[in-house]
Amino acid sequence: MTLARIAGLLADETRAAFCMALLDGRAWTAGELARQAGVSPSTASEHLSRLIAGGLLAEERQGRHRYVRLADPTVAALIEDLAAYAPSAAPVPRNLRESTRMSAEARARTCYDHLAGHLGVAVTDAVIGRGLVSDEAGLAVTEPGRLWFAGLGIELSAPDGAGRKGSRPVVRSCLDWTERRVHLAGVLGAALCGHAIERRWVERIGGGRALKVTPGGRRALKELLEVEM
Template sequence: MAARDLAALAALFADETRAAFLLALLDGRAWTAGELARHARVAPSTASEHLGKLVAGGVLAEERQGRHRHVRLADPGVAHLVEDLAARAEPAVPEPPRTLRAASAGRAMARGRTCYDHLAGRLGIAITEAMTVRGLLRQDTGFALTDRGVDWFAEFGIPLEAKGRRPVARGCLDLTERRPHLAGIAGAALCRHALESGWCVRIGSGRAVKVTPAGEDALHRALGIAPAIIR
């Protein structure tokens, strides 16, 4: 990549409105321009201008359904970059929440959330550490599933479907825990299984998730995770 190309990519992130859009899209959903405009508290015309730049730069992918235009992050690599930048930009002493609602939402996000298509927060870290301790995942030479780890996924009927050049396992720096959690194909497959099997449920329409009683039991049996850690 030429220096000019890198500078152009960096410029796409160097705007507060566009940054707000990218952070919102970490929930993995496709949003309309109007939804993003309301989220960032900008005029629809302003949102459209910024979204046009992000789509043209390859950061967002555009989908059209009739008269409606939806956008989502272009690929998992973009999501990983956004989350990593957000984690590195987080101040050492975060600004305290201004309302009780904001404090409650912040606690929920820190407890467990989706990071694009994999699990993050204390939940994601607990799963990653439990898999490492049990010899299912290696972190000493970068993130990699062991043979036992591959067998573990097969035992639970969780397919590890290769998609393009995406790695099976990779570390993603956690925004709130400041430690890596499991991403990649394995992280996405585990998150999908957790939601589809009822181990976890989403809280409202955002990224926060919570573990159900059935999920607490399943994670304790499968990985030895104490329920108190993920509550």
């Protein structure tokens, strides 16, 4: 697909809103996305078909239900990177519920499959400060870092010459659109997020992207990385 075609797909506000909603890493129905963007089901279906045909979304069907999700982590990275280039002025919440959600997402949220918001940036600062990840020439996991993460149960096999594990970078930076600083993405970012959710260091709020750090999570972050939440 050409750059112009990708740009054209994301230039529409409704399609962009769908992609932003899907950054929570889950599969949504067309009806859920229609309500999220405030459009009719028929309009949503038309836009979703274009995004699927363009390779930005993948479709899954279960019985009568049609679910869509971001096609892969590279699409998620593209959406998040583009969102970071948006004007820095925060959108004005329309009501108390939206204000609460936006505040929660700024504190801690998922960015597709890794940690973002203040929590994500704080964890990134901590692993770099402790020498677990180096930022001298782009982000890279150090050998002490591999051993430390292995101690948590996160195995990061030696990457190939391109610094990748499979088709995905072992670690890469992702510009956080609320903090305007980078957080960890790639295999390591996904593994840390999955570990935090599995160990119940964080919990989803209301089924969306926002996360809440649990009391146990606060203790673990303090003990392991000296991160204060």
